[in-house]
Amino acid sequence: MKIGIFFGGPSREREISFAGGRTVYDNLDKALFAAVPIFVDSRGNFILLDWHHIYKGTIRDFYPPVSALPASAHKMPVYLESLGALSTAEQDKIIGEVGRRVLPHELPELLDFAFLALHGPGGEDGAIQGLLEWYGIPYSGSGILASAFGIDKIAQKKLLQALGQPTPDFRTITAEEWDTTDRTALLGYLTRELGLPLVFKAPRQGSSIGISILREPTEAQFAAAVERSLFRKTVRRDEWSRLGEQDKIMWVQQLTDIREGIGLPVVLDADDTNIIYHPEALLTLLNERLQTADAVLLTNVDGEAQVLVESFVAGREFSCIVVEDPDGNPLALPPTEIVKGEEMFDYRSKYLPGLARKITPIDLPEAEIQRIRAACEAMFRTFGFQVYARLDGFISSQLPVPGSQSSDEQTGNSQPATGNSIFLNDPNTTSGMLPASFFFHQAAEIGLNPSQFLTYLIRTSLAARRRAGMKPVQLGRLLGQLDAAVAARQQHEQERTKVAVIMGGYSSERHISVESGRNIYEKLSSSTKYEPVPVFLTGSSAEFRLYVLPISVMLKDNADDIREKVEHMEAGHGLHPILAHIRREAGAITSTYAGQPTAQPRRLSFEELAQEVDEVFIALHGRPGEDGALQQQLEKLGLPYNGSGVESSSITINKFETNRRLRAAGLRVAEHRMAARREWAADAESFYRSLETQFAYPFIAKPADDGCSSAVKKIKSRAELEAFSQLIFRDQEELLPAPATVLHLGFKEEFPQKEAFLVETLISRDGARHFLEVTGGLLTHWQADGTLGIEVFEASEALATGEVLSLEEKFLAGEGQNITPARYAPEAAERQRISDEVKAELRRVAEVLNIQGYARIDAFVRVRGEAEAGGAVEVIIIEVNSLPGMTPATCIFHQTALSGYTPYDFIDQILEFGKARQEKQIGAKK
Template identity: 80%
Template sequence: MKIGIFFGGPSREREISFAGGRTVYDNLDKSLFEAVPVFVDSLGNFILLDWHFIYKGTIRDFYPPVSALPRTELPVQMYLESLGELSLEEQDRIIAEVGRRVLPHELPQLIDFAFLALHGPGGEDGAIQGLFEWYGIPYSGSGILPSAFGIDKIAQKKLLTALNRPTPAFRQITAEEWDAADHAATLEYLVRELGLPLVFKAPRQGSSIGISILREADLAKFETAVERSLFRKTVTKQEWLGLSEQKRIMWLQQLVDIREGIGLPVVLNEEPELIYQPEQLLNILNERLQTTESVRLTSVEGETQVLVESFVHGREFSCIVVEDPTGKPLALPPTEIVKGEEMFDYRSKYLPGLARKITPIDLPEAEIQRIREACEEMFNTFGFQVYARLDGFIGRDGNLFLNDPNTTSGMLPASFFFHQAAEIGLNPSQFLTYLIRTSLAARRRGGLRPVKLASLLAQLDAAVAARASEERTRIKVAVIMGGYSSERHISVESGRNIYEKLSSSVKYEPVPVFLTGNSQEFRLYVLPINVMLKDNADDIREKVEHMEAGHGLHPVLARIRQEAQEITNTYAGQPTAQPRRVSFEELAGMVDEVFIALHGRPGEDGALQRELEKLGLPYNGSGVASSSVTINKFETNRRLREAGLRVAEHRMANRLEWDADAEGFYRSLETQFPYPFIAKPADDGCSSAVKKIKNRAELEAFTKLIFREQEDLMIADAQTLHLGFKEEFPQKDAFLVETLIERDGAAHFLEVTGGLLTHWGENGELQIEVFEASEALATGEVLSLEEKFLAGEGQNITPARYATEATERQRISDEVKQELRRVAEVLNIQGYARIDAFVRVRQNGAVEVLIIEVNSLPGMTPATCIFHQTALAGYTPYDFIDQILEFGKARQEKAGVQQ
């Protein structure tokens, strides 16, 4: 069956939609379905996307293509709508660089079914559902009416109130009322009617976009909150003139961000002319705010109303409800979102480790059942179909509030969507199959082409039954993830991605294994799917420890699994189990080879590799000796410098030296390294504690934090370094100090990250394939964790833009690749790796490559740029992983022959 996956779209949630579409594309069962990726751009064009663009980190990494972007020196990312009014011919030229335009009437010939990974207006509001109804194409999720209702928060509130269902008290403000109102009087009225805190929402947005919480009756903060929900921004002359040039650019970056800011294009005051491009907006603001006291910017894709709710003091939860095979709603186990006082915002929703997700919510069984029944009732009341995500609160007084139902849930690998389905034993691939089948049945019940859909249902049921009865012998691969370093959450993301790529293949059977413990003792646990899909490494460790303490299955989970038995018997194939601790010897008896998805220590330091070699288990990546060097950034740089490669000046800063004479320690560093310089751990990655140190206060704060005794951060020092919420900062006995690598008068200067893959030649020699490097664009002082791994954050241009002219660009690229190959040869890297570097191109064309660090087990999360690079070389992510595993197996065979 040809499954058209629709993702992207015009809404502010397009990046999460893009990442979710990729998850669906990767996890569709290859023996049942053929995936057809249909990217929807921000103008609503349907594009049959070339497969390798699916693995870009963000939409902006490929669309609009670099060739269509206006020349600008500003480090600000642009979407298609910033190119202005485009003719159809201009749009077609842009589309042709990434795929081909598909007109709606062509869809019935291209696809049998539409899987909707679109979010927000244009995806969840009934519009595209109506289009598919018109062309007779079955689609996933709810139909036209429930979709239209599911996106409108104000309509939902009115219905719940009319039905006497509990919902937080609310008021609405239209843009017209706001423009005419006395803002102070409005604030006074809302506080009197709803109390404090107040919650402000954009009524037709998801992913916590346009949401604010006002905790005090502060007029300026109140006006900012309303503007945020209307997607407006007022900037004053005093504010603007007080910003440096660099701060103005940072202000602009935030403003044009479609999730945190208001996006482009905008109108200035009430003027008719649209402002499309960041540079154009910056120039206008610089000019106008010399003489005008303030200007107001309004997004052309703003909202016309604001929903204001009373704040609920209580516990927040989210519950996925699916239709069972008879069409009745079945609530999966509700998940509690534990986040302290912070709002469950975009970062907390999509970056692992920032919020805790506890499934099921920690309440008495009767209370959990009450939540489930309320969610099933709302599912029926709103007429939802197939599945929905319902959010709510349990107040301190025990009152239950449901609000903000979503007819399309986020579909990242560890989202509520897959996380809760795993609790009944369905992995992502199996859950998607069930949803496609349920959607076909729902469309048929609704009268859409009943004869055709009866035939499709019969074919799918037969294929699922045949697949279940197949005896397949697949290569068993232990995917080891987790660890105990600051990189543990990203390691789990990498491991899950490897698991999902392998599990939907016909060659491999992955076995998820979680590693915890410490450097003296590694503890290995084989994980069932529901534990592997917990939100992050800490949640998985907690679940494993809970099991070891003798706690059995939660009674609510036992009950739900019983209710879902008809689903799981057909689609899961095997019952869920508890985590099980295994020794290395037991693991060797269970699997044929190992994929190490760990980052930092342990994993990249050779310790785990040594254990696997004792048992003759093939593994990915470099061997023991090479790994023990590349984990140490100081030793890596020393060896590269000795080999004649360029690296930054560096030294280790040791705790003993600081303990003996702190002032002498600081002066010594300041003498050798003029401010600003870089300080970072010598053996951690993922941007953990990498800081640009600009003065003595920051140096002291960094030193105190990294040499601290207690686990918690010291608040004053964390503030000095501007650490983000829950930012990881490891404890070490030494750290690395490096000179800051700068442009140094070069004509062109950029940061790149380059991947490589090794092969065995016909005569057994090691061959190194170096990929086209990606250009990494950092919005802050260093490339952040979010920019590396969070869907929709950061920007990686692949291949890197070394020059505008194609021949010159390739000449420089070849020189860069030659230097990266030398790094791999010097360090004896095997399997695959990622090398980070800065590139300077001089006026005379000379190329200088300055190596920053080497990752022998680079991040393998879905959005990481190594997959962009391998795609250019013709490898799908699965092909790349397969090559890595095959190399490790061949290396083990060679070692056995030599012995």
């Protein structure tokens, strides 16, 4: 069956849609389905996407393509809408570089079924559903009417109130009211009617876009909250003038971010005759206008016309996926509690692992969880949802608002006169589909892995469309064919090579390690060659503890959640009774699609691991994993593994030693030295002066033996040097508040404790004609003569929004931007000349350090002289990663795709190399 995956789209959640579409593309059961990637751009064009673009980290990494980008002094990343008004021919030229345009009438020829991974307007509002209905193409999820309700928060509220279901009280503010009403009076009215805090929402956006909480009744904060939901921004001259040039650039980038800013294009002071499309143009305009004007008002041309204002619900927040069972009845999966502090569960907290804790099931008595499930199933029926939906809400000790008392007859969820009340809001007809999102996370609790869950949803969607009257004979035949194929699939499961995928660890990059491990697991599990076994490593450098994970635990949100789950099991706690109950209810689903019962985490020794698997893929980052310690254990047991050997790994984990060896070999590295705690403790002032004598501000400080993005900071002053030293040399695990503030550490940003740190000169342009940061991957092969061959890929150009590339920008979907291949020069021949020189230097690095398997090398590149003269190329090595991140978004997959390797092909090559190396070592011993 040809499954068209629709992803991307015009909404502000297009990056999550893009990442979710990739998850669906990777996890569709290859024995049952053929994936057809239909990328939807921000103008609504359908594009049959060339496969290698699917593995880009963000949409902006490939679309619009580099050739279509206007000249930009600051290389600000942009979406298609920033190119301004484009003719159809101009759009076709752009589309032709990434795939081919698909006209709506062509869709029935290309696909049998549409899997909708689109979010927000254009994806969840009934629009795409209506188009597919017109052409008779069955699609996933809810139909037109339910989707229209699902996107409109104000309509939802009115319906819930009309039916007497508990919902926070609310008011609306129109844009016209905001522009003409006395704002002091309006704020007073809202606080009297709804109380404080107040929740402000953009009523037709995703559940995490355009949301604010007003806790204090100040007019400035009130105005900021309303503007956030209307996608406006008032920029004041006094605030703008205080910013430095680089700060202004970063400010404009954040303002035009589609997720947390207002996006583009915008108009100035409601003048819709002058539309600003590009962030560079906006920067120039603000610099000009704020010379004389006290303030300017920026409004996104596709902003909202209303703001929804709700009373605040003080309670425990949860999210629950509801699916249809095989009989078409709603079945609520185990609800997940979202544990956080005072902050909102916003876009960043929802999609970046480790920022919010997600506990499944919510920690409540079984009867209370059943009440939540019943309420969610009732709302699913009330709105006429089909196939699946994600319902968010609160369970709170506050009583429902007057007049919203529900009854058994209306909803099946009678609220008690006293005790906890359940408030449901913001239903989503398309949930986020990242590997560990609520969508897959809760399905895993009943034993379905992502591939199995997608198969079930496709089958259920076909049945829903057929019930609604779409092509009953044709869809009946498709259903029969799919049911037969699923049954045959289970009967003919073949023997596969068992690969332990080791993930987790205890470094500050443990959450990224889990993301990498899950990605490897998914790529291998969809193959016919490998059977991946997820293994979680925890403990300490003194003792590694290994656990085989069931899918339900592997898909927990982050490494800490997984560790907590295995520790819970080791303490003797059994399966939560509500999970046992839901698994029985879901038996008709899992018996057909899962094929095997769910299990508990199981601890095992290295010796037991060697008995159970054929080889190992180490998906750890930093220590342990990249330091050779784990490799040593595996070599003792004769287990093949990925990446470099013990000796090389022990060198590359140490950034100081790596730099020393590379410099000795004649390669360029930054000036560097180690800064030890003992020197600092003996005389802090001398310690600081010594560093300041050797290194001029600004310089780089970072751990010498941790992951590539852990606590890397640009130190610009004595105050920042003191703060960095105090944090990295601290005695307690908790961060010191004052130094953390000085370094502007982000929410839940981790900072390791070390006995020493590395200080390096800041690598700058130094008068070069062209200067950029790159990251390059490589893969090794055994050649016919038995020697090691090194294949170096085209490097990616890494663009940072801050002073240094963050962990999220390097590894997480939708964060940061990587241009592959790197833009060394506009002319093709000159670009290739520079690229060849860069690749030659990266190959030398691999040879000097005896890197094996694969690696990622980060560097700065300077190109000197005139372009026509073929200027000198300088490559300054920053660091080497012997086990680079393998998350779905990491740029090493962009690079391998250019050389014809799919992510699975690349992983297969890595595993085959490890196996061949093991055989060579055995042969050498004989």
